[in-house]
Amino acid sequence: MTTTAARLGTRRSTMATSQSQRVADTITARTGVPVELVLITSFGDVTRAHLTQLGGTGVFVNALRDALLAGDVEFAVHSLKDLPTAPADGLTLAAVTERDDPRDALCARDGLKFADLPPGATVGTGSPRRVAQLAALRPDLRYVPIRGNAETRLGKVASGELDAVVLAYAGLDRVGRLDDVTDVFEVEQVLPAPGQGALAVECRTADAAGALSYLGTVDHGPTRAAVTAERVVLAELEAGCAAPVGAYAEFTADDRLRLRAAVVAPDGSQAVRAERTVTVTDYPDTVQAAAALGRQLAREMIRQGADRIVADAAVGRGEI
Numbered sequence: 348m349t350t351t352a353a354r355l356g357t358r359r360s361t362m363a364t365s366q367s368q369r370v371a372d373t374i375t376a377r378t379g380v381p382v383e384l385v386l387i388t389s390f391g392d393v394t395r396a397h398l399t400q401l402g403g404t405g406v407f408v409n410a411l412r413d414a415l416l417a418g419d420v421e422f423a424v425h426s427l428k429d430l431p432t433a434p435a436d437g438l439t440l441a442a443v444t445e446r447d448d449p450r451d452a453l454c455a456r457d458g459l460k461f462a463d464l465p466p467g468a469t470v471g472t473g474s475p476r477r478v479a480q481l482a483a484l485r486p487d488l489r490y491v492p493i494r495g496n497a498e499t500r501l502g503k504v505a506s507g508e509l510d511a512v513v514l515a516y517a518g519l520d521r522v523g524r525l526d527d528v529t530d531v532f533e534v535e536q537v538l539p540a541p542g543q544g545a546l547a548v549e550c551r552t553a554d555a556a557g558a559l560s561y562l563g564t565v566d567h568g569p570t571r572a573a574v575t576a577e578r579v580v581l582a583e584l585e586a587g588c589a590a591p592v593g594a595y596a597e598f599t600a601d602d603r604l605r606l607r608a609a610v611v612a613p614d615g616s617q618a619v620r621a622e623r624t625v626t627v628t629d630y631p632d633t634v635q636a637a638a639a640l641g642r643q644l645a646r647e648m649i650r651q652g653a654d655r656i657v658a659d660a661a662v663g664r665g666e667i
């Protein structure tokens with residue numbers, strides 16, 4: 348008897364296939380189920396438009412979701428930070444993998460640290476969240492929007508077109524480019540995107556409890572709780588993945604869940620930053636505690652004007 352391999356849908360980039368292969372190998376090691384990668388081209392991969400002009404959420408995940416719903420693949424692996432917060436009809440988040448390093452990293456010419464970049468130096472990043480937080484730290488630098496995969500972005504530093512680029516540390520690790528990192532931003536300086544460093548495994552809801560219940564073997568409870576809190580902040584602020592919102596949750600030494608979040612105006616001139624910790628055992632389960640924590644923190648931030656900053660930033664991007 349031959350065992351048919353489960354088909355895992357993934358984007359085609361080196362980063363996507365590397366992280367998907369790792370999930371496939373872990374599933375096979377833990378369950379014995381063979382998994383084959385099916386490469387799917389998303390609109391976000393082929394268009395040259397600037398990310399913030401693509402209508403926000405979902406550009407990288409829609410093609411994978413279409414393939415799932417069409418039955419072309421059994422499950423899909425996404426970078427969790429690219430996944431819209433709204434649930435998708437007929438699909439279930441079957442697993443959230445253990446988070447890799449959530450921080451953002453600087454890759455600069457000549458080994459330069461962020462503090463040592465000369466005034467006026469050009470820093471490439473397509474993320475309003477990064478621009479806003481970096482501009483708050485160094486308003487004297489020039490932030491340049493860029494697109495393309497990690498290798499293309501790093502190439503702009505190698506060619507001398509830019510002095511530096513900022514990318515996710517976890518992504519650089521997955522494409523084998525950690526040698527290019529010259530500085531790493533602590534989460535206190537630059538809060539990561541909600542879900543950064545974690546992967547989402549998505550399948551059809553109809554298969555989740557039965558045929559594909561083995562996907563639960565790659566679910567990591569503490570990461571799922573942390574990213575739940577982070578994504579609730581994003582949802583409550585009615586912000587998409589292109590909004591200047593950072594959020595990071597982690598368990599403290601005494602097993603409480605601490606959530607930090609920031610909303611920063613695109614020029615760094617205004618910011619709402621907040622932090623809150625929850626005692627998880629006060630709630631029926633960890634994910635409910637995380638969701639309550641996210642809602643409470645978001646409400647506190649809205650009282651301080653965070654929703655205004657989010658809306659103004661969307662107007663600035665031409666979304667409203």
Ligand SMILES: NCc1[nH]cc(CCC(=O)O)c1CC(=O)O
Binds near residue numbers: 427428517518546
């Ligand atoms: N939007 C693209 C994207 N989606 C996930 C990652 C990095 C890996 C991760 O956060 O899991 C990246 C690239 C980047 O931000 O540098």
